[in-house]
Amino acid sequence: METNHIRSLQGLRAHPVGVVLALSLGAAVSLGITRFAYALLLPVMREDLGWSYTLAGAMNTFNALGYLLGALVAPALLRRLAPGTLLLWGAVLATLFMALSGFFVEAAPLLLQRLLAGVASAVIFIAGGLMAARLGALDVGRSGLLLGLYYGGVGWGISASALLVPSVLASAPALHGWTWAWWALAAVCALATVVLVWPVRALRVLTAPAPVPAPVAGMGVGAKAVAGPAAPPAPVPLRALAPALLGYTLFGVGYIGYMTFVVALLREQGMASGTVTLFYALLGLAVVLSSRVWAGLLDRSRGGQALALLNGLLGAATLLPALTSAWPVVMASGLLFGGVFLAVVASTTALVRHNLPPAQWAGGISAFTVVFAVGQIVGPTVVGWIADGPGGLARGLVYSAVALWLGALVAARQRPL
Secondary structure (H helix, E strand, C coil), X not given: CHHHHHHHHHHHHHCHHHHHHXXXXXXXXXXXXXXXXXXXXXXXHXXXXXXXXXXXXXXXXXXXXXXXHHHHHHHHXXXXXXXXXXXXXXXXXXXXXXXXXXXXXXXXXXXXXXXXXXXXXXXXXXXXXXXXXXXXXXXXXXXXHHHHHHHHHHHHHHHHHHHHHXXXXXXXXXXXXXXXXXXXXXXXXXXXXXXXXXXXHHCHHHCCCXXXXXXXXXXXXXXXXXXXXXXXXXXXXXXXXXXXXXXXHHHHHHHHHHHHHHHHHHHHCCCCHHHHHHHHHHHHHHHHHHHHHHHHHHHHCCCCHHHHHXXXXXXXXXXXXXXXXXXXXXXXXXXXXXXXXXXXXXXXXXXXXXHCCHHHHHHHHHHHHHHHHHHHHHHHHHHHHHHCCCCHHHHHHHHHHXXXXXXXXXXXXXXXX
16 A cells, blocks of 8 residues: 555656646536637627626636635645546536537526536536646646646636637528537537546545555655644635735736727727637647646745736736737737736646645645636626627726736735745
């Protein structure tokens, strides 16, 4: 038993990248598909169902509200169930709720499905992030890269959605053709859930009590993370993390406006369907590649420097489509946005890992997830309400950019604990 445990840990240390890449499909389901694919469906659903931008934004507001509820219950669930178990159950439920969205045309049941999908996606994201952080503790030198690869899975979901949804819409029946896109996305989620069984099994050794009383030789901080605390963890020092938490809240307010409405804005500006597909697919690819771009910064930054820098860059990317519809500028906006926004999420997990003991990682990640969800609840409906007035969607994205820049200023005040 002891020998098998040590071999399992050594196997994870030898091949962590393959494991975390498979684990990243959880992030693809959680946000890449369950949340961000909606941006591709928003224009056709709004036209077909006669929605205002406020109602269209409310769909993602309800999704974010569900995300908040999921983040609030996740710590209690993690005290009772292994992260891998929660990850798989969350993926199954997210698949179900995505499929159900194709069976309704009334606003109320669609809002409910978005709410429930948000609950499931939060459970997936928190459980997967915790598992990625524990894996990173076994390879401290590449922990930033491993976290980035996990969060980069969101990009695979975005790119897959960008390639899948337009083709389904083009071949679907004329009446409510967008329903077929929901079902196709649910099928992709189901396939990803099947693949997730492998990394969950591989990482089970990190959530089980170690059979040896002493730390495994050569494992460093990883052994401490595997063994688990002897007593209940102390409360997460929320007051000390207040600047980062507020900066991350404003990130949630700002980024979600772009990710909800940028496709609708580009279509309003007359951009061709194929060009919009390319834009969104490249944005997703930039998310995937961002793990290598920002890994060093995440490893070095122990305070709020990374969060502040990334929020600032994201604000610039958000503002560009509001200022011009020039194709090169719009593409630059998508590439910059995709290359930055999930690194912001990874920066908060890195901040938790740098400043809190392993026993508090779950609570720390959950705290940041909660404020992230609060920001996302505000963002879509406010941007939609602004877009329904003078200035349209362009003015709404200006609001989003301002929120991101305020988040950068606040996060810069965060000091290492």
